Amino acid sequence: MDNLNDLLDLLTELSNLIDSPNTDVTWSSFETVEDVLMTIDTLRQQLKIGDRAISELEILFGPTGSFQEISIDSGWGEKFLKLAARFDDIVGSK
Template identity: 30%
Template structure:
């Protein structure tokens, strides 16, 4: 996989359309899909994560995507924790060579999360 530039990451998250999905949810789903793309296409070093395999991560991410498509936000706190400093995703990105891209993605996640919280009046970590 070719490492994506900041502008490519932003364009993918902002412009990739999902018919019938609320725009705020779509951005979160696009961010999850982008994390999946990095995990699938770059050999992932899971040494510093709690995951035992790439398959385990992908199953969790696919489940989250399905739940978001159904406007089920019950695992939003789990997803938020994955983007926190020294989190699973950050550790994987550092050890797998895509930490700079992760910084861009995590900032976009933070922005998308704020708009999602406002749109649906959700509670998250402070």
């Protein structure tokens, strides 16, 4: 992937937002904040070794996906929309 570093940076930024005592995962597919962070870390590692892992990320970043649900419930929904747009630009989603 040409923009691997951009995608890894975006995932780091997302992790930093999620790693907060105010994060609410109630309406997401995750049980705990730690589960979300572990998933993001696993996906980062998969990307680094060449496994695209893009399909799972597209689901998580998609409208009403877990990342959006977490962002809305945690008070940073507008910031998430900007992150999601960057994600779409990086991976070439339509």
